[in-house]
Amino acid sequence: MSTSINLTPKHIFLALVTVFVWGTNFIAIYLGLKELPPFLFCTIRFALSALPFVFFLPRPKAPIIYILGFGLFNFALQFGLLFSGIYLGLSPGLASLVMQVQVFFSIGLAFLFFKEKPDWFKILGSLVSFAGIGIVAAHVGGDVTLVGLILTLLAALAWASGNMFTKKINAGSPLSLVVWGNLIALPFMAATSYFIDGTTAITNSLENISWIAIGAIAYVVYVSTHLGYGIWGSLIKMYPTSVVVPFTLLIPVVGFLSSALFLDEQLTDWKLWASFFIMGGLIFNLFEKKILNLINLIKPNKV
Template sequence: MSTSTNLTTKHLLLALLTVFIWGTNFIAIYIGLKEFPPFLLCAARFGLAAFPWVFILPRPKAPLKLILGFGVFNFAMQFGLMFTGIHLGLSPGLSSLVLQVQVFFSMALAYMFFREKPSLFKIIGSLISFIGIGIVASHINGSATLIGLILTLVAALSWAFGNIYTKKINSDSPLSLVVWGNLVAFPFMMILSFIFEGSTVIVHSVQNVSWSTIAAVFYIVYLSTHLGYGLWGYLIKTYSTSAVVPFTLLVPVVGFITSALVLNEELTSWKIIASLFIMGGLVFNLFEKSIRKILNKLKRKTNRTIKTDSESILKH
């Protein structure tokens, strides 16, 4: 299990590609929720992401309880709660931002389970980003939006637990893990959809599905789930958690911009300021090595100056 903290150029580009896919995925979710209720949309996602691929890709070589935990936390809980949060009033752009609280949850859990102690720079960077999350929280109003915020925060915690299961499993094939994780989540969502949304709503939604919703589901399944989580699992497996998870702080920036361009979501000044804080925290994390070098150079230079001054005083 690697604990490397410095991504290669190739892996940096893969991380940024994942960020772009996940940032634009919120638009697909918003479009899908126009015709499908949240649990049904989740069930469609999980079912199509799992079948027929479970018959092609072997089950990850890990204890069944770890695979079950991965599927429940990383997919069933995370997306069931997030989709419902958007359905209940939290906009796609804000949802993409609030979900990034998982960065702090992930670092804390990685320390608890793997003793991956984040450096002072990563802690400072996370605190800078947390200011941006705080700005979002201070602008939340209305009961539906508050419910959406709470559900999305719990979804973020679920994602953080999912990251821990990803690292514990350490699958040779990240895509295989994603497929089997979706298989675990699929029956949970079908049961919840039948209980809370009802067979009448399910049948009506399926019979009246439009091409835009089909395209949205296609994007959610094959790009966001298969490609996005396949790449994410590979990066989490290859590097330390604290080196990878801060990249997701760029997801809301992509989410805000694309939501404004495609959905005409208002891009207010406080959203821009919140995004700048979040990006600033990520930049602080990414340039940790360079900052360390600069500080070490300054420290050595200061020590030499003090030593030279001390010798000069002693001579006189």
């Protein structure tokens, strides 16, 4: 890992490209779900993300139970729930925002399973962010449905749960981990699509699929998954995590702006307030040490 604490201009550009790709990914999901049931969409995504790449990338080094857990939580459950949440009424912009609470779910799970006790700053940040979720919940109706919000929160919890398995896995490359995770998720999601979506819906969707939906699938698989995770994994390996991760704060910004631009999603006052609280809590968490150092600097010296 590089000892540099500042990204080069080239790597800043690559980080911003990844943020743009992941932020607009919610638009692609929304467009795909206009024609495909959520579990069928996920099945296609997992199949194309894993095959044929799994034959060329080594299996991550870890007991199979950890790889299974990673694939089930990080892919099958996270994306099955997220796609369903958007399909059942949560707008793409809000979905991109709500998913960020996975940071705080991760903190709680790390405490439960790894005894990583959060300090008061992280707890305060969590409370601030969940106040924002409360604002979203208070505006159920229109582009917020209660079931859509709950499913997306559960998707964030699944993502956080998958992070616990990630800690136990030694992958040769980040892309290898992603490809194998998609492969694990594939049979579970295919079975779910068969029993829930049904053969009639699957057949009709595939027979009548448009180029827009095909483009959405390609974007989710090859741009968001392969390109996005490939760039991000490389940056994480070259720089300290604390230098790279703050760029994720821009994902909901891109999500909201792209939803407003392409889908005419209204940026109402309450959405801006919800964003303020959720992002504010994330800033507390990500920049904890810098904020504490600043507080210590401005404290009056004791006489």
